[in-house]
């Protein structure tokens with residue numbers, strides 16, 4: 001019998017070092033910014049797997065390496081040493097062109113600032129990744145995701161005619177349109193009020209539970225992390241803790257243990 005997402009997360013983390021159950025793996029990945037005396041090591045030989053079909057939150061104090069982890073896992077940056085694998089694909093072996101293609105087709109992004117194109121309507125914003133990837137629109141999938149994110153009635157509008165929460169729903173639909181292996185969300189509710197943020201977080205969780213989508217979210221907020229199945233904690237460029245079935249209280253307690261209140 002297939003394990004549910006939380007079960008998948010538990011099994012997957014126990015299996016770190018094997019491909020089974022992971023959407024993305026970092027193997028002894030080190031990330032360095034700058035060179036010489038100014039070099040900053042942002043990740044120190046990090047080995048970690050992102051469980052497939054689960055919602056993972058990355059937490060840690062400011063400067064702990066959360067964004068760097070996301071950038072490596074999403075193929076936006078390359079590690080100074082070590083490997084990053086998306087499924088069975090070793091990203092270090094790819095040319096820049098192949099990496100760009102992989103990001104277009106196998107990865108979805110959701111940003112704090114939505115990053116929609118103001119001059120394009122909602123439908124064109126959502127389908128833009130397909131145009132970049134020169135792939136056709138699958139009308140059934142498009143209908144399913146626009147229904148799932150609750151923007152059916154907004155397709156004729158432009159981003160400037162939408163609320164922040166609606167814009168983020170459009171951005172989430174855009175992230176899903178290529179049926180990516182993983183959606184990476186960097187502080188997706190950072191620009192939203194608490195109530196709207198809660199709706200967007202509930203939506204991300206629902207997309208994982210109903211579509212089996214793998215989602216990785218970077219956040220500062222224990223309440224946001226509590227929507228995930230699984231939380232990884234970073235401190236000083238290392239994974240120092242993890243938590244299954246988190247609550248805001250249990251996440252805040254772990255963060256306090258890392259020196260953040």
Ligand SMILES: Nc1ncnc2c1ncn2[C@@H]1O[C@H](COP(=O)(O)OP(=O)(O)OP(=O)(O)O)[C@@H](O)[C@H]1O
Pocket residue numbers: 033034040041042060061062063064065066067068069220
């Ligand atoms: N472009 C850069 N050049 C130099 N150092 C950088 C650069 N980007 C990040 N760093 C450093 O790398 C370390 C990790 O940064 P990173 O942005 O990954 O942390 P973070 O946990 O996402 O932080 P925050 O929560 O504040 O966004 C920090 O010491 C940061 O100062």
